[in-house]
Amino acid sequence: MPEPIADMLLPPPEKYRTTPWPTEKMPPGIPYIIGNEAAERFSYYGMSGILATFLTTYLLDASGQLAPMAKSEARAVTHYFIMAVYFFPIVGALLSDTLLGKYRTIVWVSLLYCVGHAVMALVDRPDLTGTAPRTTLFIALLLISLGAGGIKPCVSAHVGDQFGPLNKHLIERVFSWFYFSINVGSTVSMLLIPVLLNEETFFKTFGEFGRWLASVGISPGPPLAFGLPGVLMAVATFVFWLGRNKFVHIPPAGPGFLREVLGPDGRRAARNLIPLFALICVFFALFDQSHTSWIQQAEKMDRHVFGRELTPEQIQAVNPILILAFIPLFSYGIYPLLGKFFSVTPLRKIALGMFLTVPSFGLIAMAQERIDTGGTPSIAWQFGAYVILTAAEVMVSITALEFSYTQAPKKMKSFVMGLYLLFSIALGNLFAAQVNDYITRREKAGSPVLEGADYFWFFTAAMLFMAVVFAIYAVFYRGQTFIQGEEAPTV
Numbered sequence: 001m002p003e004p005i006a007d008m009l010l011p012p013p014e015k016y017r018t019t020p021w022p023t024e025k026m027p028p029g030i031p032y033i034i035g036n037e038a039a040e041r042f043s044y045y046g047m048s049g050i051l052a053t054f055l056t057t058y059l060l061d062a063s064g065q066l067a068p069m070a071k072s073e074a075r076a077v078t079h080y081f082i083m084a085v086y087f088f089p090i091v092g093a094l095l096s097d098t099l100l101g102k103y104r105t106i107v108w109v110s111l112l113y114c115v116g117h118a119v120m121a122l123v124d125r126p127d128l129t130g131t132a133p134r135t136t137l138f139i140a141l142l143l144i145s146l147g148a149g150g151i152k153p154c155v156s157a158h159v160g161d162q163f164g165p166l167n168k169h170l171i172e173r174v175f176s177w178f179y180f181s182i183n184v185g186s187t188v189s190m191l192l193i194p195v196l197l198n199e200e201t202f203f204k205t206f207g208e209f210g211r212w213l214a215s216v217g218i219s220p221g222p223p224l225a226f227g228l229p230g231v232l233m234a235v236a237t238f239v240f241w242l243g244r245n246k247f248v249h250i251p252p253a254g255p256g257f258l259r260e261v262l263g264p265d266g267r268r269a270a271r272n273l274i275p276l277f278a279l280i281c282v283f284f285a286l287f288d289q290s291h292t293s294w295i296q297q298a299e300k301m302d303r304h305v306f307g308r309e310l311t312p313e314q315i316q317a318v319n320p321i322l323i324l325a326f327i328p329l330f331s332y333g334i335y336p337l338l339g340k341f342f343s344v345t346p347l348r349k350i351a352l353g354m355f356l357t358v359p360s361f362g363l364i365a366m367a368q369e370r371i372d373t374g375g376t377p378s379i380a381w382q383f384g385a386y387v388i389l390t391a392a393e394v395m396v397s398i399t400a401l402e403f404s405y406t407q408a409p410k411k412m413k414s415f416v417m418g419l420y421l422l423f424s425i426a427l428g429n430l431f432a433a434q435v436n437d438y439i440t441r442r443e444k445a446g447s448p449v450l451e452g453a454d455y456f457w458f459f460t461a462a463m464l465f466m467a468v469v470f471a472i473y474a475v476f477y478r479g480q481t482f483i484q485g486e487e488a489p490t491v
Contacts, residue, residue: 016103016249027162030174032243037155037178038185039236043113043229044085044148046189047120049316050197050225052078052292058197058222060124062132072440075292079433081141082288086426088149093157093418095150101252102154102161103244110237113147116140117230124222147233153417160405160413161250175402176327183320189229190320194313197225201311250413257412265409269416272477273407276347277423279473282466283354283396284428286361286459287389290316292432293455294364294382300371303379315382322390330394346403347474353395354467358460360388365456372452400424432459 021027055074061067069077096105120140122129129136159178163171195205202220203210210220218224253260260266298312338344367381400420408416435450435458442449450458 016244016247018249018251021162021248022164022166024166026170026174027167027246027248029162029243029247030159032239032246033155033159033162034178034181036236036240036243038181039232039239040110040113040148040151040155041182041185042189043117043185043233043236044144045186045316045320046193046229046232047117047144047226048078048082048291049186049190050193050313051081052295053194053313054197054222054225056296058124059137060126060133062126064126067133070440070443071296072436072443075289075296076433076436076440078292079288079429079436081145082291083426083429083433084141084145085148086152086421086424086429088146089153089421090415090418091146092150093153093415096154096157097253097257097412097415099252099254101249102158103247103249105154106151106158106240107237109147109150110233110240111147112143113151114230114233114237116143116145116147117226117233119143121223121227121230123226149421152421153415156401157405157408157413157417158247162248171406172402173331175405176331176398179398179401180324180327183323185232187317187320187324189232190317191314193225193228194311196220196228197222197313198311257415260409260412261415263409266412269407269409269412270419273404273416274419274423275473276470276477277400277404277420278427279466279470280350280354280396280400280424281428281431282459282462283357283392284425285432286357286428286463287393287397288425288429289432289459290319290386290389292436294385297364297368297371298379298382300376301367301379301382302376305379310379315379315386318383318386319390319393322386323394326390326394327398330391346399347477349395349399350403351467351471351474353392353399354463354470356388356392356395358464358467360385360392361456361460361463363388365453365460368453368456435459 052074055069055077056071057068059066059068068074092105092109095108096102100108117140119136123133123136123140126133126136156175156178159174160171163174195201197220199220203214206213213219261270295312295316298315303310303312303315335344335349342348363381363385367377367385370377401417404416404420405413439448439450439455
């Protein structure tokens with residue numbers, strides 16, 4: 001019999017397993033986590049992938065008239081939203097590690113996440129909400145950022161908790177597949193959701209079926225484009241709940257959490273990892289601009305591919321599609337090849353990825369130079385940049401996720417994941433948002449800065465500088481590896 005909702009949200013009952021399964025194979029709860037992650041990422045990337053376009057094209061005022069944002073303002077709002085998504089993980093981590101445990105925290109905030117999507121679907125309906133669209137927008141973005149952020153450190157740490165000494169050798173593989181599931185969900189959403197937003201592409205894509213959908217009340221526009229991700233978030237929550245009896249439920253540490261944070265291992269981990277995380281932040285300041293400045297650049301490019309014109313938002317799907325190919329390529333080809341010449345440690349992977357990000361943004365800057373002189377460059381420029389950026393993502397993002405988990409003391413797994421998301425992704429997006437806020441203020445004052453290609457060259461230079469600093473810091477990094485079920489950490 002299904003558990004009552006109240007029971008789902010209480011501390012885990014003793015019937016749930018609290019130690020890793022004694023197996024050398026993949027833990028039985030992993031498929032439920034992977035399925036949940038694919039659906040959740042569909043909802044997040046579907047919504048965030050069209051946010052900047054919605055703000056500059058579809059946003060209304062309280063009277064129902066178009067009141068779009070300027071492009072620099074829309075970039076700033078989008079990056080502030082992404083920053084919030086990666087700020088709130090520290091809150092979810094504290095709830096998880098001290099009070100609720102990972103499973104209960106994920107269920108709680110997933111329900112909040114679903115409410116946020118429902119509000120987002122009503123942003124462009126002031127006639128129904130009775131509030132100004134901008135007010136509804138910021139309420140929805142807050143709820144979604146609380147939900148998406150709250151589960152982030154818990155889900156990735158929950159993956160690692162399923163493993164013990166007998167199958168710890170599979171952790172690297174499962175984190176790759178975990179990332180693989182993220183990109184399956186995001187690929188589908190990035191191709192589909194922009195079609196649901198735009199009336200012309202909707203009917204061009206779906207033809208008679210689209211006209212039938214419209215006849216039964218399922219019409220293209222913001223309510224549909226933002227509503228479908230909410231449905232997928234509800235599916236994600238249900239799939240996760242189905243795995244409750246298969247999971248390893250590591251109990252919350254309670255007061256023991258604070259003792260571990262303030263103990264020698266906790267202080268050492270924070271002291272070593274926070275500077276390292278902060279040095280990665282500029283990578284994410286560049287990477288997450290594929291949701292903002294790259295879309296705005298694509299609007300002025302020739303987007304015809306094999307005789308079909310893609311929307312600017314659909315170009316983002318190149319990244320997750322490449323991830324699906326690059327994860328096995330790097331795991332079974334490039335890393336073993338590099339290993340013949342030097343030891344391929346996690347920090348060396350991250351450093352290489354950061355340096356690789358520099359030519360990616362350089363390509364974008366060169367494409368913008370052609371736009372600035374009146375040209376209409378091919379979208380192939382962005383495709384080439386995506387190839388390089390995705391290779392960098394594999395080396396930086398996947399590796400940092402795994403490395404953060406292994407370097408965290410056992411009772412601090414979610415908390416350290418929260419620190420990683422806060423000091424790398426949130427801080428990086430805060431940097432990008434602040435730059436765009438500054439650009440907006442200068443534009444309003446009549447003295448614009450970082451226009452055209454200069455904008456991209458600025459971030460390219462910042463990335464090169466931070467990659468050099470990271471490479472130097474990594475040489476002096478000393479940490480410990482902590483795995484659930486092992487008695488002592490590995491130096």
